[in-house]
Amino acid sequence: MKPSHDVLIVGAGAAGLFCAGLAAQMGLRVALLDHSDKLAEKIRISGGGRCNFTNRDLDLSAPDRHFFGRNPRFARSALSRYTPADFMDLLRRHGVGFHEKHKGQMFCDDNAQAVIKVLQQECKGGPQGGSVQWFQPCRLQQLIHHAGQEAAYEAHTEAGVLHVPSVVVATGGLSIPATGATGLGYDLAQQFGLALEPTRPGLVPLTMAATAWTDYAERSGVSFPARVRYGTGRGAVSFEDDVLLTHKGLSGPAILQISNAWLPGQPLEIDPFPDTSVADWLLHLKATGRSSLAQALAERLPQRLVPLWLSQDERVHKPLAECPDRFIREQAEHLQTWKVNPAGTLGYAKAEVTLGGVSTQALSQQTLESRQPGLYFIGEVVDITGWLGGYNFQWAWASAHACAQALAAKAGKA
Ligand SMILES: Cc1cc2nc3c(=O)[nH]c(=O)nc-3n(C[C@H](O)[C@H](O)[C@H](O)COP(=O)(O)OP(=O)(O)OC[C@H]3O[C@@H](n4cnc5c(N)ncnc54)[C@H](O)[C@@H]3O)c2cc1C
Structure with a gap:
């Protein structure tokens, strides 16, 4: 033929x-x-x-x-x-x-x-x-x-x-x-x-279990720059870009990027201060200013997120000068490693x-x-x-x- x-x-x-x-x-x-x-x-x-x-x-x-x-x-x-x-x-x-x-x-x-x-x-x-x-x-x-x-x-x-x-x-x-x-x-x-x-x-928004997400879902639409990290050691992947809170979970360019690497059941780490050592910054404020941890964060993060990421410890509202260095370092560590456990993705309909x-x-x-x-x-x-x-x-x-x-x-x- x-x-x-x-x-x-x-x-x-x-x-x-x-x-x-x-x-x-x-x-x-x-x-x-x-x-x-x-x-x-x-x-x-x-x-x-x-x-x-x-x-x-x-x-x-x-x-x-x-x-x-x-x-x-x-x-x-x-x-x-x-x-x-x-x-x-x-x-x-x-x-x-x-x-x-x-x-x-x-x-x-x-x-x-x-x-x-x-x-x-x-x-x-x-x-x-x-x-x-x-x-x-x-x-x-x-x-x-x-x-x-x-x-x-x-x-x-x-x-x-x-x-x-x-x-x-x-x-x-x-x-x-x-x-x-x-x-x-x-x-x-x-x-x-x-x-x-x-x-x-791939390149898809991630979903969170509804019970764990109520407080964040109320803040849907809020976005902030962050470094998002997945995996450990040589297999670790990270992206720096915006993260967006949605009703169902997380989106924004940094999340879409990491979704290509993410596998179900595995956590992600989100650092909302990608270019800063929060411990150094807070210790510097302690030495030079009168603000509290809560006030300091309000200057660097979207206002609506601050209450969610502050610990319950009442010292977060006291002047940093009155807080022990160890406490400040612990809080800094907590703030730079927000661990989330996505439940899934929005699937092919949104990928x-x-x-x-x-x-x-x-x-x-x-x-x-x-x-x-x-x-x-x-x-x-x-x-x-x-x-x-x-x-x-x-x-x-x-x-x-x-x-x-x-x-x-x-x-x-x-
Ligand atoms: C919402 C959205 C936004 C995107 N934005 C970007 C962007 O800005 N930049 C970027 O780099 N990438 C982007 N992408 C990804 C990009 O569109 C794809 O990677 C790219 O189009 C792949 O090209 P392709 O030719 O392989 O497939 P496609 O462009 O998907 O083409 C496949 C073709 O095959 C045809 N086809 C499928 N099944 C059959 C069948 N059974 N019989 C006959 N024909 C069939 C389809 O009709 C289609 O015309 C985006 C994707 C989406 C969904």
Whole structure:
């Protein structure tokens, strides 16, 4: 059977769209299929509608530093070959304005639709005669492999049967089902005997047992900068950013970040004075001023939190000058290690990403091709998850780029 296309890409989200455009520009005939009637819905809602499309703080000497997964180093090859600067150049070429907001996070000046438009325009092909044939909304019903044939994959879709030598799975993760998220990518991996790492919601708010949270729930909406720490020893992970109290538990960037590392049953430690030794600060106040511990805290913490974090000891209302150093040190230690035991997460309904997925052991880090010849996996479906702040899109762009280059080389077009 003659191939109908050079490649079928399943999933027209961030990774699939980008891969389709690059492959077409290198001369490949691409079939791009997505079951959703909305185009790239996750890009549209990302970054509060402005798409935090990359992060310029990505460490090019160790790009895996900002990623989670069983083997984050797997991501190095693709991330070092397609960098945040490359994607920013692409946006510049299309006249899209953008700016840095916070900690290297790059956002569109206008809205996320601008990024979707760029990716659509890139899919128009190039001088080498490639093209993207779009099948959307269209379901993939079955994928059959015929070893030894030129068009080894027979894809049964709602629009008919396609015959292709290569299939790229870019179906993303399970978070926010309303955006079109499904587990098809994991099912395809299983169909071809490829290993999966267990999936769970990531970049997600954490919940607390209602009984332990009543006082904090009343203060829902209060936020404060903190260092949040999880784990011990060499496995410890910490993030410094804002923590937000919610009715059900904790959110805010520091909590979303740590949720990628957190495992049920384990405590988190929150230090609301990330840059300060509270003991030194209070002892200095003792020597130089007349304030009490309660007054001192009210200057550094949101007022509504002070009563919750002060101990019942009446000395907290006395001038620090009248308190023994030992007492001050104990209080300082207590204030810098607020231990919380989350009960769970708000799940895929509120998670920005899915942790786990297709095992990197089943994939080539250069090409993203799996052990099943001609079957590739890119983007979030792979067991690579970025930090909050544009790293997940950067992985989508970089893995799509590595895959497109490999497809072109295979087709003799590179
Ligand atoms: C609310 C929210 C905000 C986010 N903000 C940011 C941000 O600002 N910066 C950042 O870096 N990351 C952000 N992310 C994460 C980012 O959106 C994803 O990591 C990224 O979109 C992954 O790209 P992908 O192409 O792998 O998957 P997706 O972009 O999710 O695309 C997957 C595509 O596959 C299609 N598909 C799924 N199942 C099937 C099926 N059965 N058949 C056919 N097609 C299928 C879907 O319809 C979708 O079009 C955010 C996520 C959410 C939910």
